[in-house]
Amino acid sequence: MDWKTNHLRWKNAASLDAELTTQLQQLQEDETSLEDAFYKNLEFGTGGMRGKLGPGTNRMNLYTIRRAVEGLAKYIENRGQEWKEKGIAIAYDSRHMSKEFAVEAARVLGAHGIKTYVFTSLRPTPELSFAVRYLHTAGGIVITASHNPPEYNGFKVYNEDGGQLPLEQAAEVIDYVNQVENELTVDVADQVELEEQGLLEWIDKKVDDAYLKELRSVSFNPHMNHDMADELQVVFTPLHGTAKFLVEEGLKQMGLKHVHTVEEQAQPDPEFPSVESPNPEEHQAFELAIKKGKQVGADILIGTDPDADRLGVAVPDADDDYTVLSGNQLGALMLDYILSQHSDLPDNGLLIKTIVTSEFGRKVADYYDVATLDTLTGFKFIGEKIREFERTGEYEFLFGYEESYGFLVKEFARDKDAVQAAILAAELALFWKSKGKTLLEALDELYQRYGYYVEDLQSIKLDGKEGTEKIQSIMEAFRGMEIDQVGSLKVVAVEDYASSKRHHVAEGKESEITLPKSNVLKFILEEDCWFCLRPSGTEPKIKFYYGVKSDSFNESLDRLEQLKTYVNEKLHALV
Template structure:
């Protein structure tokens, strides 16, 4: 069906007073915008289904939510009555329509007699992941657009292991979604009817209590070892502050100050227009609080509290933000160092990271005799590896992370968990403080031991149908015209995760890659610097990752500059 036909169908079938119909009427003369609203259906990406809120099949609204819920219900039905009774856990963040979308999922799957457990207040992504296994549910849905701008919302879908769906499972659900002829006419039940039939259960604070009990187990320091470390925490108008307060109280941190203006849920993210702890602007208020209170550590979580950013006080009194790669490296060092000193470092331990995450992690792990395993980008692949590790019992999971500020300390959650990371960062800062060292001192020590590693990510935003076509063309151009060198460095080997092939330019050898197929290209250069190119799975962007290593900070900066200039000059938009 062409986009014009979809548009006409929606306009005819939407109730006369439906706000989406009103919005369509307001833009009926803007053919370009209408086409973008209807030229395709929202797709599953790295983090599920995510898009701009508004009318149309390519937007987040009640009807596209219903369509996904119907596809999930069909998937659960074929698993049998037990799967329907185990049901789906549903959580939601502070974004516009998140509560409404959560209830719409429950109403849609409830019509098919699939039970739902819905949090009675907004809750973070890691609590959803935890709740799926804690309640023995068959699946989970998190309503969130993570760190995207305010005009976005989305859904993440989880399996019974508490991890985001792998591509194979997602494909099955998509196949059922494709069988839905008309998303506007999908039937649902009222919340009152679902409650009466015990197909809807509201979750109170019992899951929080169980989560906090598990959180206490990740500590590597005793209560007596903890000092009065001064911490500023902000949840950036999202879900992080309530559970963070409970966590820091439970773990006896007495000097945590919360950014009051950003503790209030706000779908417009009024004081943090870009609610992303990767961005310096997201820390503006926290830094002001830090100066006023003399805080040593600033912590920020994104709206669904699965990503953590930190800033550390320098000797000159100013704050330095650390990258996700640097935070993960410090946490790996702390975990392995403390476990070794306590005699609890397993010989079969394993660190999991993505292919675009710093190689410093591997160097630190090797020093302690610990294996590092790479996965594709997306925490669902780390979770998939955790499940495999636990199934065979041949290895022990110690830590998992990705460069985009996602960390997991213990696998009672199967997605990145900013609350776990926040309390362990605070513990590490306390531990090293007692040695008169800061987290920056630890980072510099790691660089001195393993070489200076530096990474950058550059994105080009290309929106709409034209943008998607441009992204596809850029990927094709790099595939068909692989450069022999970048930034004056020869390419040693190329890895094409779509074809599944690795080619060694020095030996002309071709090998098969072991990771699943994905639209990703990676180049490893002669000095072990690397470049990775991939379309974003959550935003209309193409992303370029660059990682280098040198003996000095200046050396890394020079390499990065040369590589970035050469790489981006090859991109034709």
């Protein structure tokens, strides 16, 4: 259907939700906004869907939720009665409409006779991953838009292992979703009737307690934590999201006595009033934590995003201020600590990272004779590999991370877990404090040992239909470029993950990339330098990743500037 037909279908619907009807009426004179709201169905991709709230087929609302869940229900039905009885676990974050969407998902699944386990109040995404495994359900749903602005919400689906749907399963669910012809006519069951029939079960403390019990295993040095519990000053902010209870309880389990939560950001709030963006990747999100840190003399500041799957950390620096570590820096520090604390590392130990994550981690793993495996961007690929190696025994998982502040320490969850990461980060700070060092000084030790790895990320936001087309045109333009040198660095290889081809520039030969196909283009330069282009899977952005290495920090900064200047000159001609 074209957008006008879709719009009329909604406008003339007899029983459209009253609030959505009002919002739709307010858009009647704004044809551009109407077209954007109705020109397509909100895409249900391999990780679910995410979009702006509001009326329309290209928006997050009760009806697009129903369409997505109807597809999931058909997928579960196709797997048989046992899977219907196993049911689906459902969690949700602090955003507008999150609980309403969670209940609506339960009503759609209930109409198909599929049992649901719904948290009584908001919970972190990693606890949903854990709940799927703990309750042995057929899968899970979490309603969240992660760190997106307040006007967004989203819907993510998990498989029976507690990981985000891998590509093959996702493709099957997507096919069922796309078969739903009219989101306005999806059947839903009555909530009270589902509760009476036992098809909707509310869950809370039992799962919390089980998760917290597993969380104890994240500590690698409990005796140190006990002996030095009074030594560490921690400031924590959940950024108006879901992490407060589990992080505070986890730090208490460690024995830490001085944990200061940022009061202004402690309570859930869908408007995220104290930050420009509820994203621990953004330094601005740490402003209040830094203020608190200076007041109490904090050794580490910890911040989680709204659904608590990403963790950011800030640490004291030489200027009596705090420096926010990058995900790559924090990941390297965590990895080095984990591997150093093993008295007997397994011969088949494994680090899993993504293709846009720094090579710093690989160097650390090499030092400890631990293998490194790269996956596509997205933690679902890391979770998928954990499951595979758990089954085959080929490797033993030791740590997984990605540059965008996603970390997994122990595999009792199968998605990035900021609660686990918060516990490990606090122990990491305590360990280095016991050595008389800050985390920045510890990081410098790693640089001196492995080389000065420096990374950066640039994003271009291009909204709407025209933006989507422009992003694709940028990707195609770079694919058509013959690039053999960037600044002083020669191009060694060009990896096109859409075609699964690696072009070796000097030899003029091609080899196969064994990872799944994806719209990603990576230029490998000499001396561990590279840059990569990738459209975001969750936001209307195209992202440019950069990674460099040299024997000095200043030389690495110079190399980074060479890469960024080259790419930006190309972009300027295109945009």
